[in-house]
Amino acid sequence: MRRLNISGVGLARGVSFLIIVAAITSASITEVSGQAGTADTARVEETVKDEEGKQVRIRIDEEGISIEGGDVEIEEPEDVRAYRKKGTDIVKFGEDVYVARDEMIRGDLVVFGGDVTVEGIVGGNVVVIGGDIEVGSEAEIKGDAVVLGGNLEEEVGAVIHGERVMFKGFFPFKHVTFFPTFHSKVFPFVFFPVKFVLSLILSFLIILFIRERILRSERHLTTGVFKSFGIGFLIIFVGGITLLILSILLCITIIGIPLAFILVVSSIGILLFAWTIAAYALGEAVRKKLQVQSTNAFLIVFIGTTVLFLPGFIGYGLSVAPLFSPLGAFFKLIGFLITTFAELAGLGALFLSRFGGRELVAPAPVPAPAPETP
Secondary structure: OOEEEOOOHHHHHHHHHHHHHHHHHHHHHHHHHHHHOOOOOOOEEEEEEOOOOOEEEEEEEOOEEEEEOOOOEEEOOOOOOOOEEEEOOEEEEOOOEEEOOOEEEOOOEEEEOOOEEEOOEEOOOEEEEOOOEEEOOOOEEOOOEEEEOOOEEEOOOOEEOOOEEEEOOOOHHHHOOOOOOOOOOOOOHHHHHHHHHHHHHHHHHHHHHHHHHHHHHHHHHHHOHHHHHHHHHHHHHHHHHHHHHHHHHHHOOOOHHHHHHHHHHHHHHHHHHHHHHHHHHHHHHHHHHHOOOOOOHHHHHHHHHHHHHHHHHHHHHHHOOHHHHHHHHHHHHHHHHHHHHHHHHHHHHHHHOOOOOOOOOOOOOOOOOOOOOO
16 A cells, blocks of 8 residues: 655645545536536645745546656655465364464464464454463454463464453363373373372362262172263263363353353363262272271272272383383383273263262172972
């Protein structure tokens, strides 16, 4: 887009005056033409002086604007960008997104577990869950900027037309896992004990408040381990996909973000219940095997949690030394398989017991056959 930059205050006023007069004249002529059916010619002329005192004649007619005499400078804006279309609506999982200076996203940008850097234009909302948003000095976000579990950083000159929503607190996608994973790079060896302690504390709180429900669910688990595992697997497969789709749909709108957060936190709470059930069942089995006399529920949960985390402890410890890194990876894989099986079995038992509200009913004994009479 080009613009005329003509020096001189009087000249600027003259141009402004002529433009206004031309607009009024053009409107009047158009109205007369519509009534009479004839076309007339509008012509406006004005003579002004520039800064050096030279006369400049400005004429506006049907052919446009013409300027004669004086100094006329035509400037090109410094920032002329042709934006490349990066996409319409973009959703990413576990990766960073960079919108370059010459790129434009015409819709919304939603990222789970990654960071977003915007140097160009985003035509909709930018929603990041478990990551950060950085908005450059020449960037423009035409919708809202929403961050859950991260930071929103804006450089001077950045433009965000919508609301700024930021929640820095606990968010599971970025900061917390409840069992060791084989490919996890989030928690190195020095933080693995923190996971153990956190899991133990949360399980203790669950035992403290809803012990009877956990015990009823544990009895369902011990009487049908593989049945509980199968049901838990189906729940994770179907429920996980449903949770993912609902979270994405809810996060696109500002109103739905709190609902998505509540939905995710509730799901994590259910997984914690399932974990506690599995830890209690395993701890009780080990207690009986070792003939430990105490039946304290907290001790049983501690034993079960320790057994579940033990392969992970060994794996992370061996991974510190490069020579034993392959062996450490093997133990971490074993730990992942064990904890996953336990989590799914606990989830199935939680479902079978209706969240601990239904007691296990033992099958009625089969009556002995009546003796045959001779």
